[in-house]
Amino acid sequence: MRVDKESDVLIVGGGCSGSLVAANLLKMAAASKRPISITLLAKERILGLGVAYGAPSLSHVLNVPSQAMSAYVEEPDHLLRWLTARGRDADPLGFIPRQWYGQYLSELVDDAEKEAVRQNPSLSFEVVHQEAIELASRANGWLVATGAGQTFSAKQVVLASGLYFHPNDRRLIRNPWRGFDPASFSKESSVALVGSGLSAVDMLLWLSDLDWKGPIAVFAKNGQMPLAHNRMSFAKKVTYDWSADWDRLQSLACLFGLARTRLSGTKLQGAPWQSLIDSFRPHTQVIWGKMDTHTRKRFLRHLQGIWDVHRHRIAPEVASRIQTLQERGFFQIKKALVTGIDQTEAKVVLRYKVLKEAPKEAESHLDLVISCMGLETNYGRVEAPLIASSLKKGLMKSGPLGKGLLALPDGHLLDALGKVQPRLFTLGFSQHGNLWESVAVPEIRSQARAIAENVLKSSVASAPEKEDHRGEGNLAL
Ligand SMILES: Cc1cc2nc3c(=O)[nH]c(=O)nc-3n(C[C@H](O)[C@H](O)[C@H](O)COP(=O)(O)OP(=O)(O)OC[C@H]3O[C@@H](n4cnc5c(N)ncnc54)[C@H](O)[C@@H]3O)c2cc1C
Numbered sequence: 001m002r003v004d005k006e007s008d009v010l011i012v013g014g015g016c017s018g019s020l021v022a023a024n025l026l027k028m029a030a031a032s033k034r035p036i037s038i039t040l041l042a043k044e045r046i047l048g049l050g051v052a053y054g055a056p057s058l059s060h061v062l063n064v065p066s067q068a069m070s071a072y073v074e075e076p077d078h079l080l081r082w083l084t085a086r087g088r089d090a091d092p093l094g095f096i097p098r099q100w101y102g103q104y105l106s107e108l109v110d111d112a113e114k115e116a117v118r119q120n121p122s123l124s125f126e127v128v129h130q131e132a133i134e135l136a137s138r139a140n141g142w143l144v145a146t147g148a149g150q151t152f153s154a155k156q157v158v159l160a161s162g163l164y165f166h167p168n169d170r171r172l173i174r175n176p177w178r179g180f181d182p183a184s185f186s187k188e189s190s191v192a193l194v195g196s197g198l199s200a201v202d203m204l205l206w207l208s209d210l211d212w213k214g215p216i217a218v219f220a221k222n223g224q225m226p227l228a229h230n231r232m233s234f235a236k237k238v239t240y241d242w243s244a245d246w247d248r249l250q251s252l253a254c255l256f257g258l259a260r261t262r263l264s265g266t267k268l269q270g271a272p273w274q275s276l277i278d279s280f281r282p283h284t285q286v287i288w289g290k291m292d293t294h295t296r297k298r299f300l301r302h303l304q305g306i307w308d309v310h311r312h313r314i315a316p317e318v319a320s321r322i323q324t325l326q327e328r329g330f331f332q333i334k335k336a337l338v339t340g341i342d343q344t345e346a347k348v349v350l351r352y353k354v355l356k357e358a359p360k361e362a363e364s365h366l367d368l369v370i371s372c373m374g375l376e377t378n379y380g381r382v383e384a385p386l387i388a389s390s391l392k393k394g395l396m397k398s399g400p401l402g403k404g405l406l407a408l409p410d411g412h413l414l415d416a417l418g419k420v421q422p423r424l425f426t427l428g429f430s431q432h433g434n435l436w437e438s439v440a441v442p443e444i445r446s447q448a449r450a451i452a453e454n455v456l457k458s459s460v461a462s463a464p465e466k467e468d469h470r471g472e473g474n475l476a477l
Helices: 016-032 078-085 098-119 198-209 242-249 252-268 273-278 281-290 293-311 316-327 385-392 428-435 441-461
Strands: 005-012 036-041 123-128 132-138 141-146 151-159 191-194 216-220 332-343 348-354 362-366 368-371 412-414 420-426
Touching (some): 005 123, 016 098, 036 151, 098 123, 132 151, 141 420, 191 198, 191 362, 198 316, 252 293, 273 293, 281 428, 420 428, 420 441
Parallel strands (some): 036 123, 151 420, 216 332
Antiparallel strands (some): 332 348, 348 362, 412 420
């Protein structure tokens, strides 16, 4: 088989996760002074932006304060220094535009590459703007075929392909972050947002920036918008050993009861409820890992809604802007369950049941419907060729409850039989089913660092290998 490029490490995906793996790897490889070749396959031209950080409006700000968004675990003030150097607002408790964060990630990889090549002339790094569409194992690593018809070979592969959405239709938007521009619609258009979480907040801000005139309805089962951060919680932290509590209680109801009791204690310490929720963060992955399938399902059915509203909070400034927009009648919230969506030539028909009213279905005819229900969590339904073909070939397996991919906490992917795939790693949202909390930068940067360390160790340990095609898998393309 013709191989166009051989590397020690191949990273698939140039969003936040892929950029953080590349930057960490370059930084560590620079210090090691050993020869290493790294290739990054990225669909998009600009690294770092991915879904989240190419946000179309400056109103789309981070929902985590700058002090917690450094790219490097070991340099917690790295982002703050980057902001200061550019004369931008470097308030550690501020919430910067996501576009700025995208620039930060992009420059991070550039800077890491320059520094790495300076320190270690036997290091090579190349970004190839192609989509990986198929993976196959070979005796000493992996083969990756791209949509441009090239084949890459690597001893180690890091899958950082990120978040998946279903494609948009003209008036039914399933992925508001790609190929959608509300400015291409008349401002008088009627709009429904389905879901009331962080994406709905972003859409409302975007429509408000455009001075939208048409009616906007937010359809949501719980009818609740995300709650706001309280800056006091960043200073007033509370600590509880929730994983030990889980070992003792083994019950969601008991843990919830304990949290209610501790809420009073938290308030007595002068800390807000947000501090209590944040005290779960170091323990959520551990508790999720200990829960059996039945308990995980019960959590998703009964507690996920309430958890999401409290856990995924927005900047206080954003929350007050949303409140003002609601009070001004810019949008209405409809506490309803959407039961179906149909499209006609000129409208989208949204069918729904208003909760607490007669179980009869009602319908609205709208010019535009934007799904704000988030991304596809079930990788069995992901249409991207790399994921679909790898699952079909048994090289990967869907994660617990169908969420993400089956992998070890250290990122090693498992095959359909549950066997560890040597030298094949993943991070970010693909770890959602295994770890639950695996989408925000504080988790991704730790995973990126650990994978970079692991990859580098294996690269150094592996002796120069002769071409060995025994056991080579097939690339269909
Ligand atoms: C709207 C939004 C706002 C967020 N805000 C915050 C926040 O404020 N703070 C925070 O901590 N977290 C936030 N997050 C969460 C988190 O930072 C993101 O989920 C994270 O950026 C995910 O990055 P990723 O690289 O894993 O995935 P993605 O952003 O999806 O990037 C993956 C990249 O890989 C490319 N790719 C995919 N498949 C292939 C392939 N086969 N070949 C080549 N390239 C491929 C894609 O085109 C994409 O560019 C937010 C998430 C979203 C969606």
